[in-house]
Amino acid sequence: MKKYYTLTILSILFLVFACSGSDSDATTDIPNDTPKGDPPVAGDTDPLTTQNVKTYMVDPNATAETTALFYNLKKLSKTKFAIGQQDAFNGFYNNGATDQSDIKKTTGSDPALLGSDFIFITDKNNNEQANNWFYQQEQKTISDIKAAYEKGMINTMSWHLREPNKEETFYADDMTAEQKATAFKSILPGGANHEWYKKKLDKVAAVFLKLKDVNGVLIPVIFRPFHEFDGSWFWWGANFCTADEYKTAYQFTVTYLKDTKGVHNILYAFSPDNSYTTSSNYLSRYPGDAYVDVLGMDNYGDLNNQGQAGADKANAKLKILSDLAITKVKIAAMTETGYRVTTSVSPVTDWFSTYLYNTLTANSIQISYMMFWNNSQDGYYVPTPSATNAADFKTFATKTKSALLNTLPKMYEMPK
Template sequence: MRKIYTLTILIGLSFLSACSGDSSASAPDPVTEPPVVTDVLTTQNVKTYMADPNATAETVALFYNLKKLAKTKFAIGQQDAFSGIYNNGSSAESDMKKTTGYDPAVLGSDFMFITDKNNNGQTNNWYYQQEITITDDVKEAYAKGMINTFSWHIREPNKDESFYAADMTAEEKTTAFKSILPGGTNHEWYKKKLDKVASVISNLKGSKGELIPIIFRPFHEFDGSWFWWGANFCSPDEYKAAYQFTVTYLRDTKGVHNILYAFSPDNSYSKATDYLSRYPGDKYVDVLGIDNYGDFNNQGQTGADKANAKLKMISDLAADKVKIAAMTETGYQVTASVSPIANWFSTYLYSALTANNIQISYVIFWTNYQDGYYVPTPTASNAADFKTFASKTKSALVNSLPKMYELPK
């Protein structure tokens, strides 16, 4: 359409030039401005674009507000922000708040310990204690107006011990994912895991008894093969079937209606057709995500541009499908032996998230550990760089989030 429009203008200009000296020539038709494209998403039709048409009011509002937020800002988050503290520092505040003065806008959590086979629900059980810590953090984040997301490093179904394919036999790698599908030998095992997930999500409640919305991204980074659900261990149709079953079981069988569902491969896809090769369908997905560490690993602006092109791809898909686009994981870990990259946050990451008019709703950094950090603490040499990044026009910590759980009047 752009070429046709340009050609029309050129022909029109040529005609005007040829006739400009002819006083008898009729006046040209007035130029008609192209129609203004209105936003298709409204507060009235928002449910029609969601994976769960029976979602709670707060969950509907979260979808709507995340979609609208991306027009002007992206929310900044971190995995385990309240419990992942660098170098055994004080856990009274998130490392991000220590550095910037404000908590992140997004808290990332995981169902891994919650669904662990060793979680017996007893108060003296370490895994159950982790469950309580995680759910308490979710409630705290919600009370502060933050957004909650959950990943799931689910253990493989044979020994129920590891989520890494490297820890499995060749036969286990070949059969594990297929075995959790309907009719598979471990399908009931998987349903019990989902029962636990459903129970936990259904008991996440705010101060008024309302259900707390979460964003759930099952089977993430599936385009790689480091996890047992990776591309080498299941076909596209098998992956879609597992994802679809997960959504329908939680949504329809268990009646859980406070979830937005995220589809989040790693960074291997640069074309939309490839990105959608394992996409389970619009009726099962709310968030189009991408995890990307590799493009930011000492690749400078070249890497940032590669990352931006991939984010542009999902941003365009999200605009077309009326979904949310997000960078569901990223970061560059600094350790005793790995130094920070100058201007990594304020130049490279920020340009990747904003160039080419893309609309990304949120970005999440991975966990700060004792021996390394993704978000710098106040004394770190790149703390100023992070503060600059967090204060830029399109950056949003919790203090600059709108009310995410209410639809605008």
């Protein structure tokens, strides 16, 4: 489903128009963030062990913390899913107070996962000078990721990369027919803009390598390039490249970051939108197990006020992911979702606690994390405390399989 961004100079506001049984043990209050317990522990029949974990990962030279994150995310999916939000430390509904995330205002706990983006970091206008707005956003993004890691949160980054011709948009509708036909192909090895793309990856690599905690330890990040590729709203979409071309670009991206630039604190996520209904559809542009750690899906459409029927459709698609992730020993995730409420769009009763929760838990699926898109001045995906659906969100967040930061185990240490 097509998405739109609105950019203001005062803040980063990503405005997006997207991309069964239930629990009865929810409570209405969530305590403040508390120290986390030990990392999750696997059952005896699980093929993944602390000794063999790297054999299932993209990067055999991944840092210890990145390896632990893969292991713990995989184990977490057996009992819980981490709840996250894009731009949680910067996107606030109705210009709300900025001292804490909207999720924390409503629940008492920060999200378990923070979503960030390379959109402004790799912008052509980022001249890396202190007075440059785009560079300031780069520094803010880095600071937020460090703060999230310090809290024990999981970090993920998407990349709304602007097209290589004028670098003004990532939306295909803003491009000429010729640009749409050639842009993606031009960044492939041997293409006219391949060196341009490598320079963008150099910037991405430099940022990943700057992400260090107070002890100089590299911070793990789930990186999600070329997302929602099965649609054609982005210039890397299905109408503008073949399956083999998409695979080549994804494989090059991983190999260049990992082997050429020596970045070893990344887990790589593959995330189409919700167009598929079979595993073969889902894997039609899959670059291979050697290039993917996380099997994801963005899904707004099935949950766009379609009631239980929509939840069932979304769950069936997540069941495909979950089964593939179990077979391949990968991580499964709902990489984006949400229902955006505005002054003209009312909340859907029980959307969080019934429809979304069923989507994420029915049919014994194993989903490691899910992420809402960002709140903004004129709309929200996660309610603030005064919203009429705040209680519904709190119920969702306290169900058995839900995990905000206050119930997230330690994710960067292997279990002893």
